[in-house]
Amino acid sequence: MSALLEIQGATKAFRGLVAVSDVSLSVERGEVCSVIGPNGAGKTTLFNLISGVLRPTSGRIVFDGKDMGRVPSHRFAAHGIGRTFQNLALFKHATVVENLLVGCHTSLRSGVFAGAVFFGRARREEIAAREQVEEIVEFLEIEELREKVVGTLSYGQQKRVELGRALACRPKLLLLDEMVSGMNQEETEDIARFILDIRDDYGISVLMIEHNMRIVMDISDRVHVLHFGQKIAEGAPAEIGRDDTVAAAYLGPATAKHPRRLADANR
Amino acid sequence: MRSGHYKESVPSLIVLSDSTAVWVWGGILVLAMAMAPYFLNAYLLSFLVLILITGTGALGLHVLTGCTGLISLGHVGFLLLGAYAYAVPVAKFGAPPLIGFLSAGVVPALVSIVVGVPSLRLKGLYLAITTLAFAFIISHVVLSMSWLTNGARGLPVMRPELLGIDFESDARFAHLCLVVAVATLFAVLNIQRSRVGRAFVAVRDNDIAARTMGINLQAYKLRAFMTSAFISGIAGALFGIYLSFVSVEGFPFLMSIEALAILIVGGLGSTAGVVLGTVLIVLLPEVARIALGMLGPQAEMLFSTAAHELRTVLYGLVIILFLRFEPRGLVGVWRDVKRLWVNWPLRH
Amino acid sequence: MVSRLAIILAVGLFAATAAKADQGITDTEILLGEVEPLTGPPALLGVAYNVGTKMAVAEANAAGGVAGRKLRVIVEDDGYVAARTIQSVKKLIDVDKVFALTSLSGSNGVAALPVVEKAGIPTMASIAPITPLYQPPRKNVFVVGQSYEEGMYQLVRYLARKHPGAKWGILTQNDDYGVALRAGFSHALKDGGINVVFEGEYKKGQQDFSSDILRARQAGTEVFMAGGVLAETVAMVREFEKLNSKPAIGMFWPGRVPVTLKLMGPAGEGIYAVDYVETDDSAAVKAFVERAKALVSEGEVKAINRYSLASYASTKVLIEAMRRCAKTLTWACTIAELEKTKGFETAVMGPISFGPGVRFSSQAVRIMRGDAASLTYKVTD
């Protein structure tokens, strides 16, 4: 079976500024992968390409055996790509449950009229969606937040809601953009546990952008390193930790002799 | 208010309201409105009718501006279209009123695609101004198609007979408006708790995230436009019947502002707010009249000679004061009062 | 406020059961109601009209009232907005319980016709005598004046005689007023002898008429029908002045007020107008203004224009009918007496007559010309 996600020579340029340059990488099924790299390395742009927010200037993105080049951007979710955003992108005037329900959007069918009447299929559908959401709420342990308006929640709670919303899309691949930034030790460990559970219990592959090297090293199966839009390394966490080019990219060539310090770079 | 309650089944989680009190009071209110025509005189009844019609129209705008966040300054265009879409087949070609109401919804909804498609790429103020431009163009087109619309002469409209019921009398007409308003209210509430309504809110709050969740922005903006135009068109038809005369003059630009004022005063994005806002805005001139009457005959005289001006100044002031001091609108005030009532004398 | 609210509610609650036929009459007083645009640009008509009503009422009261009762008028402002017109009419009938209506506002009054007709209250609607107000005739709605169609027809015929073989231009507003003018113009065309070279419509509220008038001049217009209400007519005339073009210009009674001549300046000299009420320099109008000084306030005297005369005549007919009913003053009697009106003289316009099935007293029109120096219009020929 082919890889779940296969990026082949993707390039994205904004008016001459090349944010992602000829990047190829893959995510296997059942894998937790990380993308790391200094600020401005093009990580988020790469995510935007994978989730259809942006289109590559050249190169191909193949997901689950399908070339996504012709897929309209709002169909990416239906194909099984869910994501969270670096700077929270929740529907902040809606409640937690409503946010999660939006995640279910692609698995529902009812239109304006059916919704207005709210009877028969539309109602059954809503009940089914609500059951699924309840399951996610329990999984993420946010029961007490259910009816809270998202805008009133703490940053860490909002992050968790956003994770739940991405899960509600029933993705095959989950893209997590700096999930634990700004979280304390305990919250970070919770998230790490969730990510592993997501993979193990739901069979969802995970690709995450992370600056927190601890979590990257602890839970990734594979790590991809971007630098100035280019991929400079790929491998198991341990290999990456020893890689001289990676250390040079992060810390400058002078410190390249102490690759071990990479893991502490973001403490 | 009850505290600490448990739901035993998932279906009970998706009901419109799980509070018996809300249903009981809602029922009493509707019943009272249904009985009102037998107790009120024609003048007071006309306020009830205006509240019901205005509320329906405001709910239409609410779908577009409140839920989906697309600001429209051209709402009056849809009202006007609805009125004509009713009047032309019914008054000019003798079609049954039911067909008239259908066309009053469908025609504006179709035209809203023409308005909506070019608007899809536009955001915020640019969109607002485009809708304004469309409202002007719609009235121009209606005026210039005089072979169909009678142009500036306008079309006289009779009270309809629907499903064998004659709505000729004021009381019956009020009932018709009540049925339409309540049905619209339920439809809008239902839309809001279903897939489409959540998609509207998602488009409003964060369009990029919405797209990532699988929401086709263009399609949902258009759907919001169409739903809004449909509802507004029906309200426009009712208003035309109320005026007994459909003409471009009967739908001044100020109606667009009035509709936005209702949303703001009620609390943008809240359906309950639309209801509260409608009541306040429609009754504002009468309240002002009574308030001025308290100040003595001199002030009351001023109101009778400068009523229109004072009324518009009041609109403006009320809008500014709400935006400045209570951006959550009447709904926010209502929640505060409720919290105070439940928790008194405690603070929280 | 509480008491007022209570009264409104109480009145509301018992409205359904109360007898309606004689409402508005107490032992000492008879209430009349009037809906006018008192604010917004159309107030120019409404305020003046209201002065005329007040004059007629004051004169009647000075002469002992109607069957010993004094008349009192309640005025409602509708700002020329149809929805407000309906509201106001309903308030006057149901809350204030007036005996009769002296005005239904302007052309927007058409919207209130079903309400008035259903109530059966005697009603005069004479501000803007447009056809839908009296055609088909409604039992209780009476109109004094002349239709815009007929006025236009007479004016065009007159100018066609004066300027045989001339090239004609016409510019009208895109509303019911413009439609009526256009209809009158078409009627006159049927009589032949008129060569139309320019026809146009402008959007209500337009302020710059440069391209319209350029177009009219380009077409070689020698006789021009300025179908604006007031400011628009002024703007058209001034554009001709700017272009140094001097066609014969005709306009209509809504614009036949001193302020138009003032705004036109020298360009207004010799402009043709048409009207069915007396001109400002006539003995009747001079006497009217003199009497007004004793009866209404100074500001109101200043507001007097042709609409005051139209209203004065219209209200006088109503009061006369009521007076003839005397002790048996009811709606039915008033309407019957109005219908019997024949050749009633008011001095400010021709005699007024109604009849069975005739709810429109068609007044003869006269052609007049503007005099820039005295800011008045003088009857010509």
Next chain:
Amino acid sequence: MQYLVDLVVSGIAVGAIYGLVAMGFALIYKATGLVNFAQGEMAMVIAYIAWTIAGTVPGHPWLVVGGALVAALLLGLVIERLIMRPMLGEPVFATVMVTIALAVILRSLVLLVWDPYPHALDIGVGRDVIHFGGTGVRSAQVAVMATLLATCAVMWAFFRFSRIGKAMRAVAADERTAQLMGISAARIHAVAWVGSSLIAGIAGIFFALIYDVSPNLYHVGLKAFPATILGGLDSVLGSGLSGVVLGVAENLAGGYLAPSLKEITGFAVIIAVLMVRPFGLFGEREIERV
């Protein structure tokens, strides 16, 4: 040919007024990110004030203009300080609605304070007709064209050379960064409102000179709207020039197509333009960041 020239000349004359009002729109948008829907109403109020001064002390044209401009300055200041500044930091929608409400209030206040009748603004100059060949123009129309050019020049110099003008560009580019650099947004907003009120006042006075004061004067704001959109909401000079373009377009549509099209030409043009360029002809495209 003469006909075409006449249409274009009178189109430029009326377009110059649209241009001035449109510049007022753009100035406020540039500095505050808002569309001030009360721009036409501000022009109307100033025109009425000018008329009142002219009626009280006849025979002093400069006093009328000077007095009206002082009033415009005060009006701008008062609106900014009392109504707009408290809204700082509120969502754009809310703030724009405040300007709409303000427009409604000003419109009615004019009718309450003054009267519904049209009046000629007589300051002894401006009404006389000047003839160039076969084309007749009122002297006020010549003056307003010159004024538009002068205002454009002043605006260009203002943004190019003056400290506050440059600061305004900075605020427009990035409000938060500009604030961090020590530029006071409140002060810039005040300057923008005063400037825009002055421009509106000038436009109002010219409009009154050419077409009389009347409670319909605020329509000039609606007419100038399309010019701002055409030029791009954030382009002050572009808006000024677009006003002239639209004035001419309007006259050509009225002169060659149908007179009734004249009033909606502007709106038809902006819909066409926005379909092709959603940010106007000279406006800058926003770049979204995820």
